[in-house]
Amino acid sequence: MRIRLFETQDAEQVAQLFHDTVRAVNIRDYSDSQVQAWAPDDIDFRNWLKVCSSRFTYVADDDGVIAGFGELEPNGHIDCFYCHKNYQRCGVGSQIYQAIEAKARELGLGRLFVEASITAKPFFQRMGFSVVKEQEVTRRGETFINYVMEKLL
Numbered sequence: 788m789r790i791r792l793f794e795t796q797d798a799e800q801v802a803q804l805f806h807d808t809v810r811a812v813n814i815r816d817y818s819d820s821q822v823q824a825w826a827p828d829d830i831d832f833r834n835w836l837k838v839c840s841s842r843f844t845y846v847a848d849d850d851g852v853i854a855g856f857g858e859l860e861p862n863g864h865i866d867c868f869y870c871h872k873n874y875q876r877c878g879v880g881s882q883i884y885q886a887i888e889a890k891a892r893e894l895g896l897g898r899l900f901v902e903a904s905i906t907a908k909p910f911f912q913r914m915g916f917s918v919v920k921e922q923e924v925t926r927r928g929e930t931f932i933n934y935v936m937e938k939l940l
Protein backbone atom coordinates (compact mmCIF):
# COMPACT_ATOMS: atom_id res chain seq x y z
CA MET A 788 0.00 0.00 0.00
CA ARG A 789 1.49 3.33 -1.05
CA ILE A 790 0.16 6.65 0.22
CA ARG A 791 0.72 9.33 -2.39
CA LEU A 792 -0.83 12.54 -3.68
CA PHE A 793 -3.83 12.34 -6.03
CA GLU A 794 -3.03 12.25 -9.74
CA THR A 795 -5.25 13.01 -12.72
CA GLN A 796 -5.82 9.38 -13.62
CA ASP A 797 -7.25 8.65 -10.12
CA ALA A 798 -10.39 10.75 -10.64
CA GLU A 799 -12.60 7.98 -11.97
CA GLN A 800 -11.70 5.45 -9.25
CA VAL A 801 -12.09 8.08 -6.53
CA ALA A 802 -15.56 9.01 -7.81
CA GLN A 803 -16.65 5.38 -7.92
CA LEU A 804 -15.13 4.63 -4.49
CA PHE A 805 -17.03 7.53 -2.93
CA HIS A 806 -20.30 6.35 -4.47
CA ASP A 807 -19.86 2.70 -3.50
CA THR A 808 -18.67 3.40 0.05
CA VAL A 809 -21.55 5.72 0.86
CA ARG A 810 -24.10 3.28 -0.57
CA ALA A 811 -22.54 0.14 0.99
CA VAL A 812 -20.95 1.36 4.26
CA ASN A 813 -22.70 4.54 5.38
CA ILE A 814 -26.05 2.81 4.85
CA ARG A 815 -25.33 1.27 8.29
CA ASP A 816 -26.07 4.63 9.87
CA TYR A 817 -28.22 6.52 7.34
CA SER A 818 -31.40 5.80 5.39
CA ASP A 819 -31.75 4.81 1.73
CA SER A 820 -32.93 8.28 0.75
CA GLN A 821 -30.08 9.89 2.69
CA VAL A 822 -27.33 7.84 1.00
CA GLN A 823 -28.92 8.43 -2.42
CA ALA A 824 -28.79 12.19 -1.84
CA TRP A 825 -25.26 11.99 -0.39
CA ALA A 826 -23.92 9.90 -3.30
CA PRO A 827 -26.20 10.60 -6.28
CA ASP A 828 -26.58 8.14 -9.18
CA ASP A 829 -24.53 10.51 -11.31
CA ILE A 830 -21.04 9.93 -9.86
CA ASP A 831 -19.86 13.11 -11.58
CA PHE A 832 -22.15 15.33 -9.49
CA ARG A 833 -18.84 16.77 -8.24
CA ASN A 834 -15.93 17.69 -10.51
CA TRP A 835 -13.59 15.20 -8.84
CA LEU A 836 -10.56 16.02 -10.96
CA LYS A 837 -10.87 19.73 -10.31
CA VAL A 838 -11.69 19.50 -6.60
CA CYS A 839 -9.18 16.76 -5.69
CA SER A 840 -6.41 18.58 -7.58
CA SER A 841 -7.15 21.86 -5.81
CA ARG A 842 -6.19 20.66 -2.30
CA PHE A 843 -3.91 18.07 -0.69
CA THR A 844 -5.67 14.85 -1.64
CA TYR A 845 -3.91 11.69 -0.51
CA VAL A 846 -4.77 8.31 -1.97
CA ALA A 847 -3.89 4.80 -0.81
CA ASP A 848 -2.68 2.97 -3.89
CA ASP A 849 -2.81 -0.82 -3.65
CA ASP A 850 -0.96 -1.76 -6.82
CA GLY A 851 -3.24 0.37 -8.98
CA VAL A 852 -6.41 -0.03 -6.91
CA ILE A 853 -7.38 3.09 -4.96
CA ALA A 854 -8.19 1.77 -1.48
CA GLY A 855 -9.03 5.13 0.07
CA PHE A 856 -8.59 8.87 -0.20
CA GLY A 857 -8.64 11.92 2.04
CA GLU A 858 -8.65 15.65 1.27
CA LEU A 859 -6.90 18.35 3.31
CA GLU A 860 -7.70 22.01 2.66
CA PRO A 861 -5.11 24.68 3.52
CA ASN A 862 -7.17 25.91 6.49
CA GLY A 863 -7.01 22.51 8.23
CA HIS A 864 -10.40 21.28 7.05
CA ILE A 865 -10.54 17.60 6.17
CA ASP A 866 -13.20 17.36 3.47
CA CYS A 867 -13.86 13.99 1.81
CA PHE A 868 -12.32 11.02 3.64
CA TYR A 869 -13.39 7.59 2.40
CA CYS A 870 -11.99 4.08 2.23
CA HIS A 871 -13.01 1.52 -0.36
CA LYS A 872 -15.92 -0.67 0.72
CA ASN A 873 -13.70 -3.76 0.39
CA TYR A 874 -10.87 -2.22 2.45
CA GLN A 875 -12.75 -1.20 5.58
CA ARG A 876 -11.01 -1.57 8.93
CA CYS A 877 -7.71 -2.66 7.37
CA GLY A 878 -5.70 0.32 8.56
CA VAL A 879 -5.98 2.23 5.26
CA GLY A 880 -7.77 5.20 6.83
CA SER A 881 -5.09 5.45 9.52
CA GLN A 882 -2.34 5.60 6.91
CA ILE A 883 -4.11 8.31 4.90
CA TYR A 884 -4.77 10.24 8.10
CA GLN A 885 -1.07 10.08 9.09
CA ALA A 886 -0.14 11.66 5.74
CA ILE A 887 -2.71 14.42 6.25
CA GLU A 888 -1.55 15.17 9.78
CA ALA A 889 2.09 15.23 8.66
CA LYS A 890 1.21 17.72 5.91
CA ALA A 891 -0.78 19.85 8.37
CA ARG A 892 2.22 20.00 10.70
CA GLU A 893 4.51 20.85 7.79
CA LEU A 894 2.15 23.72 6.90
CA GLY A 895 2.28 24.91 10.51
CA LEU A 896 -1.46 24.42 11.08
CA GLY A 897 -2.59 24.50 14.69
CA ARG A 898 -5.82 22.61 14.17
CA LEU A 899 -7.46 19.97 11.99
CA PHE A 900 -11.24 19.80 11.77
CA VAL A 901 -13.82 17.63 10.05
CA GLU A 902 -17.56 17.15 9.81
CA ALA A 903 -17.57 13.45 10.57
CA SER A 904 -20.41 11.11 9.71
CA ILE A 905 -21.93 8.91 12.39
CA THR A 906 -19.98 6.09 10.68
CA ALA A 907 -16.62 7.87 10.85
CA LYS A 908 -16.93 9.34 14.34
CA PRO A 909 -15.20 6.44 16.18
CA PHE A 910 -12.37 6.50 13.65
CA PHE A 911 -11.68 10.21 14.17
CA GLN A 912 -11.94 9.77 17.94
CA ARG A 913 -9.27 7.11 17.63
CA MET A 914 -7.12 9.56 15.63
CA GLY A 915 -7.29 11.97 18.58
CA PHE A 916 -10.21 14.19 17.55
CA SER A 917 -12.87 15.37 19.96
CA VAL A 918 -16.46 16.35 19.22
CA VAL A 919 -17.08 20.11 19.13
CA LYS A 920 -20.80 19.75 18.38
CA GLU A 921 -23.42 17.56 16.80
CA GLN A 922 -25.16 19.28 13.88
CA GLU A 923 -27.76 18.78 11.15
CA VAL A 924 -26.86 19.56 7.55
CA THR A 925 -29.05 19.49 4.44
CA ARG A 926 -27.77 18.12 1.13
CA ARG A 927 -29.93 17.80 -1.97
CA GLY A 928 -33.07 17.90 0.13
CA GLU A 929 -32.04 15.37 2.81
CA THR A 930 -31.07 16.23 6.38
CA PHE A 931 -28.11 14.46 8.03
CA ILE A 932 -26.65 14.34 11.50
CA ASN A 933 -22.89 14.69 11.65
CA TYR A 934 -20.27 15.85 14.13
CA VAL A 935 -17.93 18.78 13.96
CA MET A 936 -14.71 17.33 15.35
CA GLU A 937 -11.29 18.87 15.86
CA LYS A 938 -7.77 17.99 16.81
CA LEU A 939 -5.30 20.56 18.06
CA LEU A 940 -1.80 19.96 16.75
Ligand SMILES: CC(C)(COP(=O)(O)OP(=O)(O)OC[C@H]1O[C@@H](n2cnc3c(N)ncnc32)[C@H](O)[C@@H]1OP(=O)(O)O)[C@@H](O)C(=O)NCCC(=O)NCCS
Pocket residue numbers: 808809812813867868869870871874875876877878879880881882902903904906907909910911913914
Ligand atom coordinates in the same frame (compact mmCIF):
# COMPACT_ATOMS: atom_id res chain seq x y z
C1 LIG B 1 -13.97 6.27 8.46
C2 LIG B 1 -13.14 5.38 7.56
C3 LIG B 1 -12.49 6.24 6.47
C4 LIG B 1 -12.04 4.76 8.42
O1 LIG B 1 -11.15 4.03 7.60
P1 LIG B 1 -10.63 2.55 7.96
O2 LIG B 1 -9.53 2.23 7.00
O3 LIG B 1 -11.78 1.63 7.99
O4 LIG B 1 -10.06 2.77 9.42
P2 LIG B 1 -8.84 2.02 10.13
O5 LIG B 1 -8.88 0.56 9.76
O6 LIG B 1 -7.56 2.73 9.85
O7 LIG B 1 -9.25 2.20 11.67
C5 LIG B 1 -8.36 2.71 12.64
C6 LIG B 1 -9.01 2.64 14.00
O8 LIG B 1 -10.14 3.50 14.05
C7 LIG B 1 -11.15 2.90 14.87
N1 LIG B 1 -12.33 2.57 14.05
C8 LIG B 1 -12.43 2.59 12.70
N2 LIG B 1 -13.68 2.26 12.32
C9 LIG B 1 -14.38 2.02 13.45
C10 LIG B 1 -15.73 1.64 13.71
N3 LIG B 1 -16.61 1.44 12.73
N4 LIG B 1 -16.10 1.47 15.00
C11 LIG B 1 -15.25 1.67 16.01
N5 LIG B 1 -13.96 2.04 15.82
C12 LIG B 1 -13.53 2.21 14.56
C13 LIG B 1 -10.55 1.63 15.43
O9 LIG B 1 -9.90 1.94 16.64
C14 LIG B 1 -9.55 1.27 14.36
O10 LIG B 1 -8.48 0.46 14.84
P3 LIG B 1 -8.70 -1.14 14.96
O11 LIG B 1 -9.33 -1.60 13.69
O12 LIG B 1 -7.30 -1.64 15.16
O13 LIG B 1 -9.60 -1.32 16.15
C15 LIG B 1 -13.97 4.27 6.91
O14 LIG B 1 -14.64 3.54 7.90
C16 LIG B 1 -14.99 4.74 5.90
O15 LIG B 1 -14.72 4.77 4.70
N6 LIG B 1 -16.23 5.05 6.39
C17 LIG B 1 -17.32 5.41 5.52
C18 LIG B 1 -17.12 6.78 4.90
C19 LIG B 1 -17.24 7.92 5.87
O16 LIG B 1 -18.18 7.98 6.66
N7 LIG B 1 -16.29 8.84 5.75
C20 LIG B 1 -16.27 10.03 6.50
C21 LIG B 1 -17.14 11.05 5.91
S1 LIG B 1 -17.15 12.47 6.93
